[in-house]
Amino acid sequence: MRSPASKWLWLLILLPFLTSTLTLAQSLPSIASKTAGMKKYPGFYTFYWDENNGKIWLEINRYEQDFLYVNSLPSGLGSNDIGLDRGQLGGQRIVSFRKVGPKVLLVQPNLRYRAITDNKNEARAVEESFAQSVLWGFKAEAADGKTVLVDATDFLLRDAHDVVGSIKRTKQGSYKLDASRSVPYLPRTKNFPKNTEFEATLTFTGGDDAGGFVREVAPDEQALTLRQHHSFIELPDKGYTPREADPRAGYFGISYFDYATPVGEDIEKRYIARHRLQKKNPTTKVSETVKPIVYYVDNGAPEPIRSALLDGARWWNQAFEAAGYKDAFRVEVLPDTVDPMDVRYNMIQWVHRSTRGWSYGASVVDPRTGEIIKGHVSLGSLRVRQDYMIAEGLLAPYEEGKPVNKAMMDMALARIRQLSAHELGHTLGIMHNYDANNNASVMDYPHPQVKLDRAGKIDLSKAYGTSIGEWDKLAVTYGYQDFPKGTNEKKALDELLAQGRAQGLTFISDRDARAPGGAHPSAHLWDNGKNATEELLHVLEVRQKALQHFSEKNIKPGAPMSTLEDVLVPIYNFHRYQTEATAKLVGGVNYTYAVRGDKQLVTEVLDKREQQKALDAMLKTISPEVLTLPENIIAQIPPRAPGLRNSRELFVKRTGLTFDPLAAAQASADFSLSFLLHPERASRLVELGARHNTLSLQDVTKQLLESTWKSRRQDGLAALVQFQTEQVVLTHLMALSQNENASYQARAVASAALADIKQHATSQAKRTRDEGYKAHLEFALARMEKPEEIKPTKALDLPPGAPIGAGVFGCE
Template identity: 75%
Template sequence: MTSPFLRTLWLVLVLPLLSASMALAQALPTITLFTKDMRKFPGYFTFYYDRETDKVWLEVDKVNQEFLYVNSLPSGLGSNDIGLDRGQLGGQRVVYFEKIGTKVMLVQPNLAYRAITDNKNEARAVDESFAKSILWGFKAHAVEGNSVLVDATDFLLSDAHDVIGSIKRTKQGTYKLDPTRSAIYLPRTKNFPENTEFEATLTFTGGDDAGRYVREVTPDVQAITLRQHHSFIQLPDNKYKPRAADPRAGYFGISFFDYATPVDEHIEKRYIARHRLQKKDPSARVSEAVKPIVYYVDNGAPEPIRTALLDGARWWNQAFEAAGYKDAFRVEVLPDGADPMDVRYNIIQWVHRSTRGWSYGASVVDPRTGEIIKGHVSLGSLRVRQDYLIAEGLLAPYKDSNKENKQMMDMALARIRQLSAHELGHTLGIMHNYAANNNASVMDYPHPQVKLDRAGNIDLSQAYGTSIGEWDKVAVAYGYQDFPAGTDEQKALNDILAKGREKGLQFITDRDARSPGGSHPDAHLWDNGTHAADELLHVLKVREKALQNFSEHNIKPGTPMSALEDVLVPIYNFHRYQTEAAAKMVGGVYYNYTVRGDGQKATAVLAKREQQKALDALLKTISPEVLTLPEPVITMIPPRAPGLRNNRELFERRTGVTFDPLAAAEASATFTISLLLHPERASRLVELGARSNSLSLQDVIGQLMDNTWKSKRKDGMEGLIQMQTEQIVLTHLLDLSQNENASYQARALATATLKDLNNYLGHRYNLNPQDTYQSHITFALERLTRPVTVEVKPGKTLDLPPGAPIGSGEYMRCE
């Protein structure tokens, strides 16, 4: 028998809700009646389309039930610099509908702060301690049973992807959304049992202050029309088991604070991001998967690129086979009519832009667990052309005809295979690994491996890797291995990583590898070889050979001769990435993402002799012999022909329209010198020199001065470049002496060097201003005697043209 207390509670709490629901039902028409003349789309969230008014009416039958909401950009702006690419994923968030009277709210709970507990009061305390976000408010227009009908049109026509903000942040103009030129895009508005997909055409107007990037890619800057996509996705079931993150494993993931955690445990929880993959028989050495992972290549990619994308992506099956899976990973061509934004398809999309730029792999991830629901790769189509351009510069292939050289196409397609594998790896959850030399991982950034054959000719036959790397197999095993019942999973995962270390496999990801002042001797972007300094010397030999061969044969017959500069730039700067790699050895410190008890050494200073070897190679890159272009190359490049625009891919210049070989040398020398005197490296050299047998900052600066200001004088063009390089050294020493990001002692040593240089030049000074060297000394002395309060601007020196990405590149959140 029900107690009086419970009956009273029912009357107080439940009866008013029932009364409100009955009142709402009496006040509003039924959904059936309201939508009788509309087109019905049954599915996960049933909706109706009214063609007369271009409205979408959403039937909300799941109140207070969480689902995943994802916005994306199916049609792009086409500008790498602004970044609004075709197929770009946007925000992804767990949401739910909450009904209050005639209002229906779309609510995003705060999953960054949780309490994973059966204690409802404990969970409520956390829930009430942090803010939620109501993303949108709707009004009920019809009701039927437990369902209400809302007008979703304004929500679907909103700028959910923040196109306006993206354009504004890149200083490309001020725009606003024009509802009169926006509409539902019905061909991509569909419904399925587990996902509901909406798409809208949006027009942004304004553009009086439109920037150059917008003007390059829009037919009318006053009206930018794009499409945005909205996905309502049923969340996965609770049978997925999250896997704890380990800093040594190299996975992206999710993190959150669990306030139900005992005080003696870490409150922040971290899970890796990965697809759900299970073996049919976890106890078998090799087993088929319960449900394979399937990716689809964009059917808009042309041949032979499409086949290269398929081939490269399929490399990952090698890693899954090594983990004991059979036919668990497949790659196919996207079927005609399939929507790339449909959450049911893992996609490798071929994206076009007006300029080359990065590719990237992103994912739709369940924010609760880290489970990857959809992998989505975006590959920039112009990247293949950059590799082809590099091959033209290396081979000078057009001596006899304008017929393409097979080596060039083979090299470009080899890079596309590697790029496809790389970006797909991100969508499997795997981070970059920049310490994976010699093709140990496709998650590194690879520079083309160019060899000289026995006759001294350039050989591109092994420019890029042709399979998955050994580190990639370790990573897949860590993330995707399905262990038999009774296995100590933590021990098994540790064993996987330990076996990788026994093979000499390293993992270092983005932060230090990307820094020009970075310290890890093996962690670089776009480098090759087992020894960075040795490889730099090899790359310089390849560069020398290519410059010796450089001629009109580097471009096709009938091409304007001024286009030779486009081909020359990546060849003259061919050593730039290996230079940065060698610089990491100077003041180099090895380290690992070690955890207590794994037996790894946390840090180790690179041997002094190895640092010296790197310094010797680096000093070679600023020698006049390396920086000076051959005279025949200089004389064959005229000013830009009509129709060939100046662009950022070319050398900067100080000579107006004519080709400027001094500017090319300035940018290259600046690059090396800025690496050697980087405030982080300078400060580290001071510290290492005091506590270990390492190169010191005195050693580096002393040898830099001996090889520039205090070296034997050169004549002619080499002499001019020698003096120019010396002024660049002076600029960076002046900067280091005043740079507050450098340690006090690094600044002190730079100041002492400047004083010594002032004395040295004073002994060589005379009053013959007609002498080039004497004018050089006069200028340097004047710079040295300026008050220290005068602002030093090393940025006034010229920079290298952008080199990255080399037909590659990425960043999953980048690649």
């Protein structure tokens, strides 16, 4: 957003060139003569297709007039790990054309730093203090008065989406753009009155050092051909009113520094991101809207998935109705004639990858105001198959002579409905809310809610929610309510949040929930239940029931027996997320994003009894009873059948080709202990133990040793699991004692626990006659000679539970 002062500045710069510009216009050919025989595309910015030379020529007749430039990736690579997905939105920026002599510059102003003022000199001082960016320089090749014609081909055939950088950052190879194999893509190069759309087919060559993710998806890793899209978009009019952000409301948004702000006020301005929505009559309780929000589901999604996507996305109409809107939100199937990258259409796109991966909701946002111009959801197609497989593992449904259990598909489609609603919520501007389990919000990450019926059988009938949550209704009302004129908006919004708090509706987002050393007792990913500890004990019961019935009935007749491992992985690790949630209660602190004067809880240390229950449940997850797989399961899983890939979705093995139950147990134990003995949690336990009568780090380490090193000895495979878990405990304590990110006292307590293990192991080694146990003890004593050499990394990772690849906030 340029100030009037900046326009005068540019006028002064341009004055010396006015004469030469007039001369230039006279010396250049006319646009009509230059474009003779070319196909004309009239619209927002008129352009021409030069068939003979394979070029796109662009007419520029507006200077110093801002528009939105967006690049995107309509055709992806297919690897979630690299992150170059079909339909991915890229950079979005305010730009304008500036003409200087024969050159036309595409300039991006610096909107991060502004001065919202009528004082031209003050605005100029800010603008000149921070750099701008010239994104491209064009040369006029023809002219009609002020209108010039430029060759836009090189601009459109560049790597605007940074495909080369994405591949390099993920260490998958060194590539470069090959101009000889890159051309405009005409089927999606179009023009409209308010937006101009270009697309290009780009080929990237190299690949001598191509990584496994590239080789997995490319027909030839020496040449990767994708498409990139460029959109020139007219900016919205001034009819949109920005809404100030509030940390308690759970919205994405924009921020910038306004140097015209009085010294006593916050210089950083924050506004939420939202679609424009207005009531025809804001004074009535329920009103129709001036213009509804419409989303379109990808017509490439098959049935019954397409219907599930439609159903889930339409849940949001419940929230808009709760906010007093009638017919304000619609979801339809994308017509065949519409380009999904067209900025005028909000999209729910169905994306295929080589592995299951994250889905996400992104938006094109006006960086001046926060207005959402286009919502764009990308849903990974393999997610539905993962849920179906989890249901197979839980139900063991394939019995001879019986039909396939319908509950599996019902559960998978229920998840797709929830996922569709979740990601669309992001494109409405709404953040994750991890303090909203029990279906209070679709913006939480849901784990299937599996119950045991009265007969003790697994019940999936209510695995996922079936509607929008109460928090979601509150969030939409906060973001989209159209108040009557004269309303004190800030006061009205504060009252809305206060009403929500009175109903127990609060907001905690990503940073707090994702931290492995996190402290909030209810902010977790993929958890269920009002109490994390109680739910963990329930999930362990479900897991035990599923493992008791695990057999060849978990795979289809005729399937290779080795595919039992695929189904076993999510069942054996079924408790992983609830374990992570429960760990946060140990050394837990409840808190809110309170603001001064709202009278809500600021911080509160969890009661010692609640922390103790959580610790007891955590210790159960590393017990031999939980970690040891029964012989009947192990014996049914042979080495991988020919033609079946070994993938990261399987257990890590140290036994060559054969199934390794010890490695599975080690990864699970390591997972639990990585949270329980996290340096942040350990340091917090020390600090809270000194301030309050609560659980201390000494309490945790003492009980940990009692339940492992000093517990009753097991037999057979369970004994090996027990030895192994004790070594993992030792590894984590040694790592904690050497971790400079932990407090001194946390390291001291870990060192004291190591001394306790050393004394116990020395004593037991002298008296035991069990050669295996003695070897275990002596190995531990040898390891403790040099604790500084122990790395704080995991020995073995669990197979992926969440979608594969690098998840980002705003994604699921």
